[in-house]
Amino acid sequence: MRPSLMKQVEELRGVNSVKIKEASEQGKKVVGTYCVFSPHEIAMAADAIPVTLCGTKEEPIAAAEEKLPRNLCPLIKSSYGFAVTDTCPYFYFSDVLLAETTCDGKKKMYELMGEIKPMHVMNLPQQGEGEENLKFWETEMKRFKSFLEESFDRKITDEDLKAAIKLGNRERQVMKDLHELNRVKPAPLSGKDMMMAQWLKGFNVDKEAGIHLIEDLITETRDMIKEGKSPYTTETPRILLTGVPIGAGSEKVLEILEESGASVVALENCTGYKGLDRMIDEEKEPMKAISEKYLSTPCSCMTPNNSRLDLLSRLAKDYQVDGVVDLTWQACHTYNIESYQVGKFVKEELKMPFIQIETDYSNSDRGQIKVRVEAFLEQIQGEY
Amino acid sequence: MQTLSMGIDIGSVATKGVLLNQDHEILDKVLLPTGWSPKKTGEAVYRLILEKKRLMADSTLDPRSSMNPRVVVTGYGRVVTDFATKAVTEITCHGKGAQILHPKTRTVIDIGGQDSKVIHLSEKGKVLDFLMNDKCAAGTGRFMEVMSTSLGVEVGELSALAEGYKARKINNMCTVFAESEVISLLAEGAAKGEIARGIINSTAQKAAVMLKRMGIQEEVFLTGGVSQSPLFRKALEEELNISVYFRQEAQFVGALGAAAIGLDIKG
Incomplete structure (x- = not known):
């Protein structure tokens, strides 16, 4: 009960690492990024390829711990580990790196990573609301644009930016349409397939090809819906997964949820829906429009971060959710602290079962997580 | 039949x-x-x-x-x-068991061998919310067991050993560090009973924090192996400032x- 095209989506991993090599050898510039705050459109406008860099696997963490503290979030350690061991093809082919001052752990790690490759760090305001913050962020956007113009020795025109925005929006819209297919009850796609498709878009070297593949996947999935095909039943508990980003190698909790009989219907995190919710305004002056879109990202490094609660409440309703799971990485202060507010909001305002699961990339706590997840699903089903 | x-x-x-x-x-x-x-x-x-x-x-x-x-x-x-x-x-x-033994239960605190948990129950005994300790022995029976061993007694004897003594504070929550702390206290000449009392209090304190994090809804029913220790029950009640329900069958x-x-x- 799985769309046949998912196989092709999975193969993107291999395909893209070959494509990035070919593109780089043909003289194309590559901009490596780590975060949903990174304005890919500016890189695209410079005729460069923006890619998300590796950071979702446990393997390189030991190497990272030679320099970084052990009690740091696994995402930061993995990202640095991949860079320092040179085991990420996208990192290898990146000409420049783009990073932002999001959480403390990341911004200090970037100082070390900057020793490996040329890196531009954008100074992200800590408050997402307010005209003065937007203005400041726009000057940071312009600084990044100048950095690319200098690095790649080419002028970025408004026309370049507008074309990039159009393409970026098209990709965003198609990923959003795909995510919204799981509003149907029972959901046609497993949470794991949805996560994989959403996560892999970050590595798409050929944007057009990526968009077409997802369009075809949507068509196939719509046919499945018409025929009433789904891996689940109407009784399957529907879960909204929020919190930290996940990808191949860090999908443990999503996997346990679905192995235990849940259907993860919505992924609020930044590898999922978070970056897709809002498009870039194509009518506005391009740099301003880009700044507005990216600053509106409801990330836990912002204070306050009320728009995350707003997004959660919309998703919970639109996706007919039965419970919310907040996944947080160990030593990720922003998400771990915010979990208290998210839990309170979900339980008291949305009146829904909520659970926080704090873990890392290792498999050592699978047993403990399974107990919590199974108990949570028993709570939702309320059979006993 | x-x-x-x-x-x-x-x-x-x-x-x-x-x-x-x-x-x-x-x-x-x-x-x-x-x-x-x-x-x-x-x-x-x-x-x-x-x-x-x-x-x-x-x-x-x-x-x-x-x-x-x-x-x-x-x-x-x-x-x-x-x-x-x-x-x-x-x-x-x-949740179900506590409701049968004591229908007024709204909060269960269970301290077992390797984990501890707090459960909120509805009037009908349905689980409304729960919290489990992280992957660490702090605040579990295992903590008390390891500490007992370093005092040379069985965990079941800890309460009797502590009876009548004032507690020597154990500061470390981590089992590994707390063990060295106990050894240093012994070296300083502290009485075993004082340390035993400190171990019991430290476990109760950790349990109380978990309970408070979830919010205490009375009545609170204490279950699990650790509930068998009368001094633990006393320490927990003192930390929470409420009376905690207990039964001989609490382990079951x-x-x-x-x-x-x-x-x-x-x-």
Whole structure:
């Protein structure tokens, strides 16, 4: 009960690492990024390829711990580990790196990573609301644009930016349409397939090809819906997964949820829906429009971060959710602290079962997580 | 013939078995140390109850056999048995068991061998919310066990050893560090009883923080192996400033809940 095209989506991993090599050898510039705050459109406008860099696997963490503290979030350690061991093809082919001052752990790690490759760090305001913050962020956007113009020795025109925005929006819209297919009850796609498709878009070297593949996947999935095909039943508990980003190698909790009989219907995190919710305004002056879109990202490094609660409440309703799971990485202060507010909001305002699961990339706590997840699903089903 | 149901709670330290009839009367209860094989011990408890009650239809362990009762298994060993009608988590089972023994329970605090949990219950005994300790021995029976060993006593003797002494504060929550702390205290000449009291208080403090994080809704029912220590109960009540409900059978609450769930299974 799985769309046949998912196989092709999975193969993107291999395909893209070959494509990035070919593109780089043909003289194309590559901009490596780590975060949903990174304005890919500016890189695209410079005729460069923006890619998300590796950071979702446990393997390189030991190497990272030679320099970084052990009690740091696994995402930061993995990202640095991949860079320092040179085991990420996208990192290898990146000409420049783009990073932002999001959480403390990341911004200090970037100082070390900057020793490996040329890196531009954008100074992200800590408050997402307010005209003065937007203005400041726009000057940071312009600084990044100048950095690319200098690095790649080419002028970025408004026309370049507008074309990039159009393409970026098209990709965003198609990923959003795909995510919204799981509003149907029972959901046609497993949470794991949805996560994989959403996560892999970050590595798409050929944007057009990526968009077409997802369009075809949507068509196939719509046919499945018409025929009433789904891996689940109407009784399957529907879960909204929020919190930290996940990808191949860090999908443990999503996997346990679905192995235990849940259907993860919505992924609020930044590898999922978070970056897709809002498009870039194509009518506005391009740099301003880009700044507005990216600053509106409801990330836990912002204070306050009320728009995350707003997004959660919309998703919970639109996706007919039965419970919310907040996944947080160990030593990720922003998400771990915010979990208290998210839990309170979900339980008291949305009146829904909520659970926080704090873990890392290792498999050592699978047993403990399974107990919590199974108990949570028993709570939702309320059979006993 | 009346419907019988057995609940088996395979914990990290002890495996508990309870046999119930339809009226929720406990016909038998058994406790064995889990040891190294949760599967074998679970099976041993199962057979022991069957044999004692002469319920064995034949020598097989088939729960579908007409004479045998239904069996619901819980605890960390719930996934390893092959004779269970159903496996249910210890959270749901503790909720159910606490509701049967003491219907006024709205909060269960269970301190077991390797984990501790707080559960909020509705009036009907449904789980509303729960919290479990992280993957660490702090605030669990394991913490008390390791500390007892460094004092040269069994964990069951800790309460008696501490009786009549004032506590020496144990500052470390981490079991490994707390062990060195105990050794240093011994070297300084502290009485074993003072340290024992400190260990009990430290565990109670950790449990109280977990309870407060969830929010205390009275009445609070203390379950799990650690509940057997009268000084622990006292320390917990002092930390919370409320009285905490306790029963001699408190260690069997999970198994009891599992057995009761077995009665609800249709067919």
